[in-house]
Amino acid sequence: MxxxxxxxxxxxxxxxxxxxxxxxxxxxxxxxxxxxxxxxxxxxxxxxxxxxxxxxxxxxxxxxxxxxxxxxxxxxxxxxxxxxxxxxxxRKMPDFRWCSNPECGSGQEHFERDKAPIMVCIECEKMTCYKHEVPWHEGRTCAEYDIEKGTPEGATSYAIERDTKPCPKCKVRIYKTGGCTHMKCTNPGCYYEFCWL
Missing domain, CATH: 3.30.40.10 (Zinc/RING finger domain, C3HC4 (zinc finger))
Structure with missing residues (x-):
């Protein structure tokens, strides 16, 4: 051999x-x-x-x-x-937006763009704002949301909605600063591991 x-x-x-x-x-x-x-x-x-x-x-x-x-x-x-x-x-498709529901993971093209900014997910039916890429700001137009976003309280709320995701297990919001997409919840007693994407 x-x-x-x-x-x-x-x-x-x-x-x-x-x-x-x-x-x-x-x-x-x-x-x-x-x-x-x-x-x-x-x-x-x-x-x-x-x-x-x-x-x-x-x-x-x-x-x-x-x-x-x-x-x-x-x-x-x-x-x-x-x-x-x-x-x-x-991501390179200009009309594509991800669903703002962190448990969904679906997305779609929204050709109406800012003319009809409420995007209803075809998978989970959650409403997302096309312009701001956050859950639909119920009771406020995009212009009103922009004004509110300009206040310290509004800016904080907007940043939280845009830059954090809830832990799939305990729902504590998690902020990603960079690096790996593999996440670990920092909530003591949870420490659930999940993919940011």
């Missing part, structure tokens, strides 16, 4: 069977072990929400494309990559 040849990975410095080395991209010839590639992809996708993943070889600026990701990434990572690519593409 032929002996499997091993090579040292330039990233983790482990001896790895040659069959576990992958070419990072079709645009460069750098070969890195599958484990290091998947760790890098996981870090980029989960901590930064980044879908532009560079070759791990130092000074190589080549980005992995869709086919590279499909070939190299584990099934779970590739699904996450596709999901983030879809969300990034949707």
């Amino acid at each position: 032929p002996k499997t040849r091993n090579f040292e990975c330039n990233i983790c410095y482990n001896d790895v069977p040659v069959v576990d080395f992958m070419r990072t991209s079709t645009k460069c010839n750098h070969r890195i072990c599958r484990e290091c590639l998947n760790k890098n992809i996981n870090t980029q996708l989960n901590s930064k929400g980044n879908t532009e993943i560079k070759c791990l070889k130092s000074n190589c600026e080549v980005l992995m494309d869709y086919e590279d990701m499909k070939r190299v990434a584990s099934e779970d990572l590739f699904e996450r990559y596709e999901y983030l690519c879809l969300r990034q593409a949707i």
